[in-house]
Amino acid sequence: MTATSAALEHGARPARGRNVIAVASGKGGVGKTWFAITLAHALARGGRRTLLFDGDLGLANVDIQLGLMPERDLDGVIAGRTTLRQSVVPYPTAGFDIVAGEPAELMDTLERIGAEILPHAG
Numbered sequence: 001m002t003a004t005s006a007a008l009e010h011g012a013r014p015a016r017g018r019n020v021i022a023v024a025s026g027k028g029g030v031g032k033t034w035f036a037i038t039l040a041h042a043l044a045r046g047g048r049r050t051l052l053f054d055g056d057l058g059l060a061n062v063d064i065q066l067g068l069m070p071e072r073d074l075d076g077v078i079a080g081r082t083t084l085r086q087s088v089v090p091y092p093t094a095g096f097d098i099v100a101g102e103p104a105e106l107m108d109t110l111e112r113i114g115a116e117i118l119p120h121a122g
């Protein structure tokens, strides 16, 4: 048992502050997006200021699963059209914010960046 799990078992609360929880796996379709959305709901309901950041560069779909069509997303940040702060979109229904990925355009942008940079690399 780790010190953290021992502390939690005895009722201690984790320190409040800025925490980053990464949800990732080497295998697709195992429930990362579902878990991340559910966790964001739970944290927001628990009074935590929560940002759900969809960093899936392959097939981002947090916005789709939430039924949102955000005007700003990660693609705009990578393409230099917006800042990361400007890409944050409120989701008032659940009380947390999101940064959405945009799969097709995002992949186009990354491919363009790769095409511009790779020919000049070592």
Ligand SMILES: Nc1ncnc2c1ncn2[C@@H]1O[C@H](COP(=O)(O)OP(=O)(O)OP(=O)(O)O)[C@@H](O)[C@H]1O
Binding pocket: 027, 028, 029, 030, 031, 032, 033, 034, 035, 056, 059
């Ligand atoms: N706890 C769960 N119980 C039942 N079904 C689930 C659960 N978690 C996820 N699913 C279902 O499994 C499928 C895959 O879930 P999800 O999209 O969250 O996976 P993912 O790991 O994000 O996939 P990807 O690698 O494609 O991004 C979805 O149809 C989702 O509704």
Ligand SMILES: [Mg+2]
Binding pocket: 032, 033, 034, 056, 059, 061
């Ligand atoms: Mg996913």
